[in-house]
Amino acid sequence: MKLPLNQCRWFSSSSSPSTSLPWISPLHYIKPVTPKLNPPPETSTVQRRPKFITHEAALTMIKAERDPQRALQIFNMVSEQRGFNHNHATYSVILHKLAQSKKFKAVDALLRQMMSFETCKFHEGVFLNLMTHFAKSSHHERTLEMFFLIQPIVREKPSLKAVSTCLNLLLESGRLDLARKLLVESKRGFDLKPNSCIFNILVKHHMRNGDVDSAFEVVKEMRKCEGSYPNLITYSTLMGGLCEGGRLKDALQLFEEMVSKDQILPDVLTYNVLINGFCRAGKVDRARRIMDFMRKNGCQPNVFNYSTLMNGFRKEGRLDEAKEIFAEMRNSGLESDVVGYTTFINCLCRTSKVDEAMSVLREMKEKGCRADAVTISVILGALCRENRFEEALEMVDRLPYEGVRLNKACYRIVLNFLCKEEEMKKALYLLGLMLGRGFRPHFATSNQLLISLCNADRVEDAITALNGLIEMGFLPEDQSWLQLVESDKHSIRFIPFCKLYVHKVYFLGPALLAIPIVEACSLLVNISEHNSFHLLHELNQAAGYLHAKESICVTLNTLGDLIC
DNA sequence: TTAGGGTTAG
Known part of the structure; x- marks a missing residue:
């Protein structure tokens, strides 16, 4: 039989007539609770006894x-x-x-x-x-x-x-x-x-x-x-x-x-x-x-x-x-x-x-x-x-x-x-x-997809795809990365991804030459001394083609500061 | 969660 709520042992209605006194379970007489250890809440007349978990x-x-x-x-x-x-x-x-x-x-x-x-x-x-x-x-x-x-x-x-x-x-x-x-x-x-x-x-x-x-x-x-x-x-x-x-x-x-x-x-x-x-x-x-x-x-x-x-x-x-x-x-x-x-x-x-x-x-x-x-x-x-x-x-x-x-x-x-x-x-x-469901495409397919998008002049889509793939832990293979950067030579849209490649300095070359020197230098901060020299070499190689000698001079100075 | 079997793709 169900007890009415106000008579239920573990329930004290706030509309109880004796609001000044806390409701006391009969069990408390057998096993009193020390008030200091377990003080009743001042604002409430309810004293809940935690249920024993079997x-x-x-x-x-x-x-x-x-x-x-x-x-x-x-x-x-x-x-x-x-x-x-x-x-x-x-x-x-x-x-x-x-x-x-x-x-x-x-x-x-x-x-x-x-x-x-x-x-x-x-x-x-x-x-x-x-x-x-x-x-x-x-x-x-x-x-x-x-x-x-x-x-x-x-x-x-x-x-x-x-x-x-x-x-x-x-x-x-x-x-x-x-x-x-x-x-x-x-x-x-x-x-x-x-x-x-x-x-x-x-x-x-x-x-x-x-x-x-x-x-x-x-x-x-x-x-x-x-x-x-x-x-x-x-x-x-x-x-x-x-x-x-x-x-x-x-x-x-x-x-x-x-x-x-x-x-x-x-x-x-x-x-x-x-x-x-x-x-x-x-x-x-x-x-x-x-x-x-x-x-x-x-x-x-x-x-x-x-x-x-x-x-x-x-x-x-x-x-x-x-x-x-x-x-x-x-x-x-x-x-x-x-x-x-x-x-x-x-x-x-x-x-x-x-x-x-x-x-x-x-x-x-x-x-x-x-x-x-x-x-x-x-x-x-x-x-x-x-x-x-x-x-x-x-x-x-x-x-x-x-x-x-x-x-x-x-x-x-x-x-x-x-x-x-x-x-x-x-x-x-x-x-x-x-990607939304947490499935990553095959590595080769991911690379192929990015390249196909670039070939189809859908660079924006390639960037969106790359962003999604990177979030799932993908990194394009070297050849694909080069192709992506090359497809966007006169733009800087792939630059945000450069930081993923600081360990492969060779791949930064083309991208760095395409961006304002200030941005290039800020990327270089992440590059080790050894790799910086490789990069300089790459930049020098590319300089004639891209007419970026001035940039290289500034880069050299920056690198000099970094190395010192 | 004590031992043996069948299906796809790559």
Whole structure:
């Protein structure tokens, strides 16, 4: 039952009849508040008692806070409450938030706190999470360090899951040195024996490096090691590696060995490795037969299998068959996912059936399957290949408002085409759009755009574009910069950009000669003594041509002053 | 957040 507001415990109405006395909570009689420490506000009769924030409430607040600094403030604030101690959950959520924002110093401070002061029970999950964050930020030593922190903070030895997670992250980053250290220490320090998962990570590593022999050596070791044995994942990984190296026959032989020798039954993933292997080798008919085989053996193909095969036909230019596969997938009662649709859309786009592709895109939307940046990239590329730039621009403009997340590739595909076709007006429009949304064009495209604008006598537009690009951290390459300055030789419009080039004094020459000497000198203040002499040389070289001897004399004097 | 699969562009 809801209490009327004026009777509510934590609420005191200003229209209360006893305005001279503050409202006192019954709790105050049990636990009086010292007036000196917490004086009631003189102007109000309200005395609010701060609500105790529970762990659950703290978790919600920290999770909801987008700013990591403020999240940490919340974390610290709640810990000041009498009787409150942070637990695994609250530490876990704040560490995740801080690591996600790369606030690693704050992470370190909290880890020290966990190690030195906290008595609650922590679980190793928080360290697995931190490992991932450090790996993402290329702090690989710290990934390994998180593994070694498990024992002192969790007060238990790390699990095999911790070894696997760490090993996988280190090997994916190419840090074999650290991976070795991890394996050695796991055995020596914690007496951990590798399981199938750990061996499989090693098999994958060797196969990715194309070292098939080492991968099979690992499998041999695996059979010798108690508690570990090759499983379906081992075989799939091996078959994938063999297929990638073009050894399809060996992959099939291994498949048979897996079934007969180890009596392991393949699943949809295993079959997909083979289907993809044959498709990549251009043997799409055999890939199709593998799919028939799997059906006959009681393994129904899934969307991955159909997409793989469809793409196989697409790559061979057999687009009607690719479409048949898509239809077959639907007839089997499967709903396509975004990759399946994208593969199909790509088939249509590659046969200049962009309108049909657009209608499939609409169908996706109707079915609640959201197109992603890859889907849109495919369609944008197709539209641009047909010079349908306005439609492409309209899509790029509209889709983010419809919840489709475009990436830099979507913008770059269109911008590259526009620059190539010298559609400068549209290119400028797109540049504005992408810069406004925080996407930077490709370095080469940016340079090309600026040069094309100058060539088209659109110097003002080039300056606008340059301003926008520079704000995003772009600096034109030397050749483009020279061309920009040259295109505006008798004007001073590029001078404001000269300060970006003080480290490349050669490029200041033409621009400086085109501006009043006072401005030139003010720029020179930023130039080192060594570079000043180079500049003087450049100016002397250019002087005859530009009749700027007088300017040079003044420059010399100025430089003389600067050098002294 | 312990190991294996499919889509674009460059």
